[in-house]
Amino acid sequence: MFTGIILAVGKITAITPRGGDVRLSIHTGKLPLTDTNLGDSIAVNGVCLTAVELGHDYFVADVSNETLSHTCLAHAQIGTPVNLELALTPTTRLGGHIVSGHVDGVGTIIDKKNDGRSIRFTVQASDELAKYIAQKGSICINGISLTVNKVNGANFDINIVPHTLKETTLNDATIGTKVNLEVDVLARYMERLMKGEAAAKPCSAVTMELLQNSGFITQ
Numbered sequence: 001m002f003t004g005i006i007l008a009v010g011k012i013t014a015i016t017p018r019g020g021d022v023r024l025s026i027h028t029g030k031l032p033l034t035d036t037n038l039g040d041s042i043a044v045n046g047v048c049l050t051a052v053e054l055g056h057d058y059f060v061a062d063v064s065n066e067t068l069s070h071t072c073l074a075h076a077q078i079g080t081p082v083n084l085e086l087a088l089t090p091t092t093r094l095g096g097h098i099v100s101g102h103v104d105g106v107g108t109i110i111d112k113k114n115d116g117r118s119i120r121f122t123v124q125a126s127d128e129l130a131k132y133i134a135q136k137g138s139i140c141i142n143g144i145s146l147t148v149n150k151v152n153g154a155n156f157d158i159n160i161v162p163h164t165l166k167e168t169t170l171n172d173a174t175i176g177t178k179v180n181l182e183v184d185v186l187a188r189y190m191e192r193l194m195k196g197e198a199a200a201k202p203c204s205a206v207t208m209e210l211l212q213n214s215g216f217i218t219q
Contacts, residue, residue: 002043004096004138004145006083006168007031010044012076013058021068024049024076025060031084033059041101043085045169046143046180047071048101071103072142072178081169083143096145097138103180104188105129107141110155112175118159120149121173125181130154132183132191140182144168 007030014025026044033054041048042059047067053060068074076082088094107129111122123141125133133139135151144164149157165171173179 001088002048002085002099002101002143003088003092003094004085004099004140004143005093006085006144006164008084009167009169010082010084012078012080012082015076015078018062021065022063023052023060024063024073025058026082026084027058028084029057031086033057036086041087043083043087043099043101043143045072045082046099046101046140046182047073047103048087067103070105071180072106075178081172083168085143097140098185099140099143099145099182100185101143101182103182104132105181107179107181109173109175109177109179112173115159118161119165119170120157120159121170122155122157123179123181125154125156127154129181129183132187134184134187137187138184140180142169142179144170 008028010029010031011027012024013027016023033056036042036051036054038051038054040051042051042061044061049061049063051059051061063073105126105128107123107125109121110124113120130153133148133151133156135148137148139146139148139156139158141158146158149159160170
């Protein structure tokens with residue numbers, strides 16, 4: 001588990017094909033690896049990866065086809081900067097929100113403009129993820145814990161303050177940039193719980209009837 005508070009910006013230094021998937025080597029920049037061991041989890045642009053090799057300023061991790069198919073790591077190149085965070089511990093300050101490192105999908109930045117000293121981004125999510133994104137709720141973008149300012153269909157706005165711009169890869173993001181999205185884990189579990197016994201049935205979905213039966217809509 002993570003908090004969405006980025007500790008360092010690293011860089012991909014090698015991409016090695018391995019039997020259909022890939023192995024990444026990542027230079028860790030200022031990320032402290034003193035207490036990191038083989039097998040520990042490290043979030044890379046919001047993707048939870050397992051360290052299979054460690055050095056004083058790098059680590060190596062395998063990336064499965066499942067991860068490649070749902071994240072921007074599929075398009076990573078040597079030199080691509082990445083946000084890094086170590087897994088939280090019982091004494092970690094929970095400065096962001098609970099982040100699992102399990103990316104739900106890829107969004108696209110469709111607008112970027114100044115807003116005081118901050119930058120306001122508009123991100124387009126998939127229709128499938130839009131239902132989990134709420135105004136003033138939490139969302140994780142490339143591993144960064146952020147607050148949703150406004151929602152309009154599948155599009156949502158976020159404000160990035162100067163410190164976050166300086167300490168993350170969003171400083172270089174432009175219109176058209178693809179980003180990893182992880183919705184609030186509570187929203188995913190709430191949907192599953194609302195389905196009740198219907199969750200065991202294939203392709204069960206949240207319907208108007210289900211919402212009425214659950215008391216969310218009254219006639």
